Each structure stands twice: as C-alpha cells, then as structure tokens.
Amino acid sequence: MTVKTGSISIDAQNIMPVIKRWLYSDKDIFVRELISNGVDAITKLKLIQSLDKDEELKITLTLNKEKGTLSFEDNGIGMTQEEVEKYINQVALSGAEDFVKNYTQAEDAGIIGHFGLGFYSSFMAASHVTIDTLSYQEGAEAVRWDSEDGIAFEIKSGERSQRGTLITLHIAEDEKEFLETHRIRQVLNKYCAFMPVPIYFVDAAEEAKKNDEKTAPTPINDTNPLWFKPPRECTDEEYIETYHKLFHTFDDPLFWVHLNVDYPFNLKGILYFPRIRRDFAGQEGEIKLFNRQVYVADNIKEIIPEFLLVLKGVIDCPDLPLNVSRSFLQNDGQVRKISAHIAKKVADKLTGLFKTDRPTYEKYWDDIHPFIKYGALRDSKFYEAMKDVILYKTTEDNYLTLEEYQERNQDKVEKKVIYTADAARQEGQVALYRSRSIDVVVMDTIIDISFLSFMEYSSNLGENTPTFVRVDADISGLEADEEADSSISQKEMENLFRKVTGLDTLEVKLQPLQDEQLNALLTEDEQTRRFADMNALYGRELGLTQQQTLVVNPKSSTIKALVQLKDEKRKELIAAQIYDLARLATRPLEKDDLRRFLKRSQDLIAALAEN
Known part of the structure; x- marks a missing residue:
C-alpha cells in the first residue's frame, strides 16, 4: 500500500471551535461516541459472519497515563483502506458539519443527546489520533490512519494482525483530566453502564503493579439490563438493586412499573416511585433516557406526566431522535403518547395492588396520595382509572374509599364527608364528631384545597357526589342533649x-x-373559608x-x-x-x-x- 496524505476539508478548520463551544460542559461525550462505534462494528460482524463460539466480542478501553494516551479497541468488523477514507475522512466530517448546522439553528432549543459527532469527537480531548484497523474480509490489509489536528491526515499500511479497530488518542495538554482513572470510570459509568457489548477498562499503571498475578477481568457494564428482560423473569431484589445502581441511593423505592411496549411505539424501561419526604415540595424525580442501551440524557421531564415528575427510572426508546430539543419533546405527538401510556401503567399498577394487596396499598397511600390527587385534577383518563381506589385517611388511621365512607356514615351525615385540615389543631372539633362515631378524614396537603372542589363539581359520581365539610364549618347535630344554662346571658x-x-x-x-x-x-362558612384559603395559596392574603x-x-x-x-x-x-x-x-x-x-x-x- 502506498502512503496517502491529504486534508479533510478547508472548512474543517472552522468546525472544531464551534463544536467545543456547544460541548464545553459535555466534552466527555467522545468516550460514548467512540465506544458506540465499537458496538456498531461488533453488531455488524455478528450479522454477516459465523463466529467462533469461544471468541468474546468486546471493547477494551486502555488508559496509559505515562504515555498520555487513551485507546479504544474492538474486535468487530474492522475497515479496509477504502472504508477508512469513506467513514473517517468523509462521514466524520459530514457528521460534524451536520452537528454544527443543527446546533446553530437551535441555539436556545435545549438540545439534548449530542449524537452524530462519532469519530470526530475524539479531537475534543486529543491533539493527535491514530487508527489501526484490519477488516474481517479475507486477504484484507491492515490500515493505519494518522492525524495530529483533525484536518490533515496520512493513510498507510498498518501492522495490526487481528480483526478489528484500535483508536489511540494522545490527550491534549489542556485535557489531562482524561488521563485520570477515576475520571474515566466516571464517564464510563455515565454513558456506557448498559451498552450491549462487554466493555473492559484497563489502567496500564495498575496492570504493571500486578506483575504476574492473573485475575479474570470484569466488564464495567451490564449488557442485559433489567428493563430488557420480561417482567415475569425479574425479582424484587433485582429491581431494588437496579434502583440503587442507577441513582446511587440506599433507600428502597415504594414500588415500580416495568414498561415493555412494541406497538404503537417501541419502549422499554422501569419507573420507580421513591419514598417521599413529608415536605415533598421541591422533590423531583429523575428519568434517564437511553437509545438501544446507549445513554442519551437524564432529567427528561417531558416524557413523564406532570403529576408524576417525582418518578425515577430509565426509559429506552429507539423511536425518539437522538439529537432532540426540549421544545421538540414538549410538542411531539409520540412523546404525548408515551406520557399517556406511562400514566395508564401507573394507574394499572395501583388499581391492581388495591385489589390484590390492599394493606400494602394503604401503606403506600401516605406517600403517593398528593400525586394521585394531582393526577385526578390534570388527567381525566387517569382519574377515571383511579377514582374507585382513591382513599381517605381518617383521624383514627383507617383508610376508606369514598363509597366505604358514605356507607359507614350515611345515617349520620348523609352525603357529607367531614374532614380536618389539621387533626392536632382541630382536636376539639374532631372529638365532637368522634363522640357521635362519625369518621373525620384528614385533608392536610396543599393539593387538597383544589381536590375537594374537583370532587364536588367534576367527579362524575352522579348521586354519590360528596359535599366536603370541615369540622369547624358546622357543628349542627353535635350539641349536647340539654338546654343552655339560663344564668348565662x-x-x-x-x-x-x-x-x-x-x-x-x-x-x-x-x-x-x-x-x-x-x-x-x-x-x-365552608365556601367563604375555602375562597380565602385558595387566595392565600396564591399569595393573596384576605385575612x-x-x-x-x-x-x-x-x-x-x-x-x-x-x-x-x-x-x-x-x-x-x-x-x-x-x-x-x-x-x-x-x-x-x-x-x-x-x-x-x-x-x-x-x-x-x-x-x-x-x-
């Protein structure tokens, strides 16, 4: 093979500054891009060639701090010289140009993902990059590609003897953080923890210390994450372990919903309902978005119904574009369908639990009820699914459905529901109702003010529609059976x-x-006080x-x-x-x-x- 040199494009000189501006806070993305390329190379090999069952297809990332290099090696399909020229010199550039074009057009759109840079992203951290590759094709020659600036390159015969590709990054002086073991492990855990091909990380300095000690290497990733398994094959222990791994917490979730959808969209994932602090205001969940096991972004609120933003979990959806803006997510019909499906699955989980294990459902109620009530206000379909299992906790710590409450108290308060906003503060009034064996329910969260009105005017319960009366609104029927002392005027x-x-x-x-x-x-008066409470909620104190x-x-x-x-x-x-x-x-x-x-x-x- 003759040595071939050239320049990728004179326009390429203008691309890197723009890319660095966009990826200033996400410069570590090159690790995901290069490893994703290795995954693609191995996947293609599986499709076109029968393989030795004993051969492990894998990706190895090697850090050599002494030499200042970070290398990515796969034993996938490899490349010929023609393919190197096509996929490195042309595709890498076009991908970078498309990236810059898309980002420039959507500067304030909140782009997430940063996909499409591929190999070109290596120059985010490296001043010098080499590729050594050997194609799987019989009789193929090894190829070496070399570039010190991402613009000028040299292609010549290589020395690689094994099928696959080795990309070596000589880390730039101002990017030395990527020569630190803890930093690389952090990046791998962020982007590559669930990729479908085994990934190994080797620290050359640590390996040198081992001398002749031989220990079996362990992949840094789980190639078959729990959300890709059928729910019936997953244990509670596995769900909890995955939760701890994803969110680095020692708390166990209350419950979870396993998503496994093939139509009308492709969606897999697990959503967890975390334990809620009493002052749940400000407590937000976290949804990690993946595309075919490749991490895209986290904190993707747009996919989750507004009333379930406290959820934590992972969603793997190849139907969503990788370079996607938040404004796109907010307006995309597919995203709305996913959000509606999630609401339905949560409702199915809870109604099923109510029917099969009510004690556990009641145990969860104190944590989940503000979100269920908010969901009733925001989503009519969710309310219709949940209305028969909405519970009302009494001051005696009983949990009753509306129907159960009305049956227990119908001879005493007809269709009224007696409630307290503060059981301790209003103990005097509560005691009066208790003395007449009338249940008093506790409605003491910020959402209850709106929920009461919703149940009275929009609950679609017909003749069973309740009227909510606070314990301090009316005490008629609770008086002592005797006349007032006539000596008191x-x-x-x-x-x-x-x-x-x-x-x-x-x-x-x-x-x-x-x-x-x-x-x-x-x-x-109940209605006048509610009006005042609602105004106070919005900062309009009426006294x-x-x-x-x-x-x-x-x-x-x-x-x-x-x-x-x-x-x-x-x-x-x-x-x-x-x-x-x-x-x-x-x-x-x-x-x-x-x-x-x-x-x-x-x-x-x-x-x-x-x-």
Missing part, C-alpha cells in the same frame, strides 16, 4: 366577645357541647373571613366562672384568650395577633401565680 356573651375582638359582626351562640373542657369553638360564629359552651366551668367575674379587666383578658384559642383551631394567628396572644398568656400566668 346570650346578649352578655355577645357584647363581651364583640368588645374584646373588635368585630361588630361576630355572631355569638350559646350552645352546650359534649366536651365540658371545651370553652368555645369558632365556626366559619379572617367575617362570616364567623363563636359557639360558647355554657357547660364549661371556665365560662361559668367568667360570667361571675367582677373584675372587668380580667374578664376581658380571659375572654380574649378564649377567642384566640378558638381561632388557633382554625388557622395560625397573624404576627401581631400572636404577639398579643403570647403577652396575654404571660399576664394570665402571672395573675394565677399571685393568687
């Missing part, structure tokens, strides 16, 4: 509490309550609603003593304290009110100490 109580609160519209009602320790309760009723319990020994007090100042002090305690059961006090409440508490303690 309704008018006197009304004047006293209106005076200390400064609320001329405050309605005061004398009503015996079951609990004699309960001095008073503050009730507010206390004016439609308030203070229910004063004449059975309370404190109220009886209050009436008998002659010291008007102390009487007003105690009345103001009783009112604020009733307010605290409905919502936190405002800053100034809280300051007055604490000062008043100190004054009362001091007065008691003096007596």
Whole structure:
C-alpha cells in the first residue's frame, strides 16, 4: 500500500471551535461516541459472519497515563483502506458539519443527546489520533490512519494482525483530566453502564503493579439490563438493586412499573416511585433516557406526566431522535403518547395492588396520595382509572374509599364527608364528631384545597357526589342533649366577645357541647373559608373571613366562672384568650395577633401565680 496524505476539508478548520463551544460542559461525550462505534462494528460482524463460539466480542478501553494516551479497541468488523477514507475522512466530517448546522439553528432549543459527532469527537480531548484497523474480509490489509489536528491526515499500511479497530488518542495538554482513572470510570459509568457489548477498562499503571498475578477481568457494564428482560423473569431484589445502581441511593423505592411496549411505539424501561419526604415540595424525580442501551440524557421531564415528575427510572426508546430539543419533546405527538401510556401503567399498577394487596396499598397511600390527587385534577383518563381506589385517611388511621365512607356514615351525615385540615389543631372539633362515631378524614396537603372542589363539581359520581365539610364549618347535630344554662346571658356573651375582638359582626351562640373542657369553638362558612384559603395559596392574603360564629359552651366551668367575674379587666383578658384559642383551631394567628396572644398568656400566668 502506498502512503496517502491529504486534508479533510478547508472548512474543517472552522468546525472544531464551534463544536467545543456547544460541548464545553459535555466534552466527555467522545468516550460514548467512540465506544458506540465499537458496538456498531461488533453488531455488524455478528450479522454477516459465523463466529467462533469461544471468541468474546468486546471493547477494551486502555488508559496509559505515562504515555498520555487513551485507546479504544474492538474486535468487530474492522475497515479496509477504502472504508477508512469513506467513514473517517468523509462521514466524520459530514457528521460534524451536520452537528454544527443543527446546533446553530437551535441555539436556545435545549438540545439534548449530542449524537452524530462519532469519530470526530475524539479531537475534543486529543491533539493527535491514530487508527489501526484490519477488516474481517479475507486477504484484507491492515490500515493505519494518522492525524495530529483533525484536518490533515496520512493513510498507510498498518501492522495490526487481528480483526478489528484500535483508536489511540494522545490527550491534549489542556485535557489531562482524561488521563485520570477515576475520571474515566466516571464517564464510563455515565454513558456506557448498559451498552450491549462487554466493555473492559484497563489502567496500564495498575496492570504493571500486578506483575504476574492473573485475575479474570470484569466488564464495567451490564449488557442485559433489567428493563430488557420480561417482567415475569425479574425479582424484587433485582429491581431494588437496579434502583440503587442507577441513582446511587440506599433507600428502597415504594414500588415500580416495568414498561415493555412494541406497538404503537417501541419502549422499554422501569419507573420507580421513591419514598417521599413529608415536605415533598421541591422533590423531583429523575428519568434517564437511553437509545438501544446507549445513554442519551437524564432529567427528561417531558416524557413523564406532570403529576408524576417525582418518578425515577430509565426509559429506552429507539423511536425518539437522538439529537432532540426540549421544545421538540414538549410538542411531539409520540412523546404525548408515551406520557399517556406511562400514566395508564401507573394507574394499572395501583388499581391492581388495591385489589390484590390492599394493606400494602394503604401503606403506600401516605406517600403517593398528593400525586394521585394531582393526577385526578390534570388527567381525566387517569382519574377515571383511579377514582374507585382513591382513599381517605381518617383521624383514627383507617383508610376508606369514598363509597366505604358514605356507607359507614350515611345515617349520620348523609352525603357529607367531614374532614380536618389539621387533626392536632382541630382536636376539639374532631372529638365532637368522634363522640357521635362519625369518621373525620384528614385533608392536610396543599393539593387538597383544589381536590375537594374537583370532587364536588367534576367527579362524575352522579348521586354519590360528596359535599366536603370541615369540622369547624358546622357543628349542627353535635350539641349536647340539654338546654343552655339560663344564668348565662346570650346578649352578655355577645357584647363581651364583640368588645374584646373588635368585630361588630361576630355572631355569638350559646350552645352546650359534649366536651365540658371545651370553652368555645369558632365556626366559619365552608365556601367563604375555602375562597380565602385558595387566595392565600396564591399569595393573596384576605385575612379572617367575617362570616364567623363563636359557639360558647355554657357547660364549661371556665365560662361559668367568667360570667361571675367582677373584675372587668380580667374578664376581658380571659375572654380574649378564649377567642384566640378558638381561632388557633382554625388557622395560625397573624404576627401581631400572636404577639398579643403570647403577652396575654404571660399576664394570665402571672395573675394565677399571685393568687
């Protein structure tokens, strides 16, 4: 073979600066591109040639820090001189030019993937690259390709005696990080952990230290990841192990959904529902996107339904383009179908679990219910699938469906659902319902404000549509079966509490309550309070609603003593304290009110100490 030299293209001189600008934070992508080329070479060989069963087809990445090189070797199909000229000199350039063109046209589109650079990406980290290759074809000659800048090249006869290709990168002075073992392992774990061909990493310095010790090498990748296996062949232990490996966590997931779809799109993957912090606001999931086991990107939110963004997992979808923008994902019909399928599979998983293992389903409910409720608000199909298995947790830690709640309480509250937004704060009201054996459900997350209205107006439950009533909205039917103490004047109580609160519209009602320790309760109209809560949710504080009723319990020994007090100042002090305690059961006090409440508490303690 004669030596052949040339220049790839005069335009190539302008390509590398542009590529480096686009890939500044992803310069390690050359590792994925070169190893992907090796995978392709081995895959092609499998298709066209019968192989020795004892021969392992593999890719070996060797780091030699002393020589300053990083080499990629495969025993795949190899190349002839003609193929080197075609695929290296021409295709590499055209791929790079296409890359630059696409990226320049979509500068702000949020391109993910960075595929298409192929061999040319090696010059992201190398100042000098050589290729030694031998084609599988009988009688083929070894070829050596050499370039020191990615522009000028030399092709000549090579010395390689084994089928396959060896690409050697002489790492540039300003890219020495790629001569560090930990950095290369990090990159391999990021991009190549699940590629379909065994990949071995060799550190020349470590090998030299072993002397004559012989140990069987271990691939750095799993060539048959769990999501490519039929679900029936996977164990719980394997699912959990994969979760730990993917996300470097010691926590176990709550449950998972195995995706295996061939039509109308090709999709494989595993989605995990993680354990949720109590303050789940800001807790985001992570979806790793693969294409035929090659890592593309992570944090791909566009594929997952909005209400399930807490999910973690992996999706392998060859139907999605590799160099894809986020704006494309947001508007692509195929992506919307994938998102809808994921929502359906999650609903199928949960409804199946409810039917076959309700105790476990109930155990998960505290973690998952905010997302299920949000899904009901956002996705009508998801709601229809889930509506019969939406649970309501009671203050007694029972979990009831809406139908079960209505059956248990229909003779007491008809079609109402009694709820509390804070079981501890509203214990006084909850106790009144408990005394009548009426279940009180806990609705204490931010999504519940909207979910209640949705269930009342958009749940499509017909005559079973519920009305939600908070424990402090109405206590009718919960009164003690006796008349109010006639020695306590309704008018006197009304004047006293209106005076200390400064609320001329405050309605005061004398009503015996079951609990004699309960001095008073503050009730507010359900719809008016909800309106105020919704405004507060969006930062529009309206203050206390004016439609308030203070229910004063004449059975309370404190109220009886209050009436008998002659010291008007102390009487007003105690009345103001009783009112604020009733307010605290409905919502936190405002800053100034809280300051007055604490000062008043100190004054009362001091007065008691003096007596």
